[in-house]
Amino acid sequence: MSNTKQTLHLVFSSPHSPTAKLSFLVLRETDTALFLGDGVFHASTITQPKFHCYFLEDDLEARGLHVPADQRIGYEAFVALCEKFDNVISWPK
Numbered sequence: 338m339s340n341t342k343q344t345l346h347l348v349f350s351s352p353h354s355p356t357a358k359l360s361f362l363v364l365r366e367t368d369t370a371l372f373l374g375d376g377v378f379h380a381s382t383i384t385q386p387k388f389h390c391y392f393l394e395d396d397l398e399a400r401g402l403h404v405p406a407d408q409r410i411g412y413e414a415f416v417a418l419c420e421k422f423d424n425v426i427s428w429p430k
Contacts, residue, residue, distance in 0.1 A: 344368045345422040348376040350430045360428040364388050371410070371418060372396075375430065380404045391418070 348370055350357040357376070364370060369389040372379050377396045380403070392402075394409045410418065419425055 343422060344424040344426055345418060346370045347425065347427045348372050348379065349374040350428060351375040351378045352382045354430065356428050356430065360426075369418070369422070371415065373415075376428075377402055 344365075344367075346360055346364055346368060348357060348360050350360075354375075357379070360370070364387075366387050369391070370386075371391045371393065373393045373396055377392050377400055379390075380392055380397065383390060391408055391410045391414075392404050393415060394411050397404060397409065
């Protein structure tokens with residue numbers, strides 16, 4: 338069994354933000370990223386992620402963006418995802 342702790346990264350910033358670029362430098366294959374707010378604009382830039390990723394449904398819809406159904410989550414799933422991880426890092430705008 339691995340001692341590597343999985344981390345959930347909450348990415349609120351757009352793909353052009355220095356904060357977003359930094360978050361991608363620390364994301365590991367065992368981590369998960371949830372894109373919220375302007376972070377959902379990553380939907381057009383992430384084609385084959387090396388980590389698990391999800392996008393908040395309401396934020397996608399508000400911006401007219403689409404991702405595969407298995408990557409869309411609502412608020413209940415968002416809360417459940419946060420509870421699942423020992424470590425949660427928020428990457429603000």
